[in-house]
Amino acid sequence: xxxxxxxxxxxxxxxxxxxxxxxxxxxxxxxxxxxxxxxxxxxxxxxxxxxxxxxxxxxxxxxxxxxxxxxxxxxxxxxxxxxxxxxxxxxxxxxxxxxxxxxxxxxxxxxxxxxxxx
Amino acid sequence: xxxxxxxxxxxxxxxxxxxxxxxxxxxxxxxxxxxxxxxxxxxxxxxxxxxxxxxxxxxxxxxxxxxxxxxxxxxxxxxxxxxxxxxxxxxxxxxxxxxxxxxxxxxxxx
Numbered sequence: 001x002x003x004x005x006x007x008x009x010x011x012x013x014x015x016x017x018x019x020x021x022x023x024x025x026x027x028x029x030x031x032x033x034x035x036x037x038x039x040x041x042x043x044x045x046x047x048x049x050x051x052x053x054x055x056x057x058x059x060x061x062x063x064x065x066x067x068x069x070x071x072x073x074x075x076x077x078x079x080x081x082x083x084x085x086x087x088x089x090x091x092x093x094x095x096x097x098x099x100x101x102x103x104x105x106x107x108x109x110x111x112x113x114x115x116x117x118x
Numbered sequence: 119x120x121x122x123x124x125x126x127x128x129x130x131x132x133x134x135x136x137x138x139x140x141x142x143x144x145x146x147x148x149x150x151x152x153x154x155x156x157x158x159x160x161x162x163x164x165x166x167x168x169x170x171x172x173x174x175x176x177x178x179x180x181x182x183x184x185x186x187x188x189x190x191x192x193x194x195x196x197x198x199x200x201x202x203x204x205x206x207x208x209x210x211x212x213x214x215x216x217x218x219x220x221x222x223x224x225x226x227x228x
Binding site for chain 2: 037044045058059062105108
């Protein structure tokens with residue numbers, strides 16, 4: 001079955017960087033677009049970024065544009081989110097999600113918590 | 119910036135029917151935004167309920183249905199059960215490469 005497992009979260013100081021990973025299994029990773037979605041404590045879901053199935057295109061929410069970079073390594077079946085210049089408001093649980101046609105998220109990881117604090 | 123709107127909270131009696139909506143701060147929601155709906159309980163990852171406006175995801179009971187009502191997307195729960203008490207989120211694919219979640223609706227069943 002489809003499984004997505006995130007890792008890499010932790011406590012990081014403002015202004016520093018962190019890289020999240022999401023390892024996929026149970027499906028042909030290189031056939032699907034992949035997303036990052038986050039949820040601040042006690043808040044709603046926020047879409048963060050998407051990468052096309054072949055990595056040819058990437059899009060970001062305005063709140064992270066220029067600071068976050070989404071990437072993927074199909075040989076490792078892994079999705080990444082490189083986060084830099086982190087701010088307190090980036091504190092959230094970060095989920096990876098698989099996109100199915102048309103334009104929805106059908107599978108989610110369990111999430112990894114990122115806390116930005118001095 | 120486009121904002122996707124949802125009722126912050128809603129209450130329904132067990133066995134009752136409730137319709138949650140998903141609108142836009144400016145303009146109307148149409149099927150071309152491919153609205154989808156997700157259910158989330160505290161501490162859990164979201165669960166996909168409805169996609170492409172009105173298609174139920176695999177394993178979702180038929181008491182959940184999606185539609186367009188007026189200028190909004192809608193999620194209707196018919197015959198609400200206690201374990202439907204959750205947060206519900208809609209998301210719209212506004213244009214190529216841009217998805218926006220609504221703020222979510224906290225549904226209470228009592």
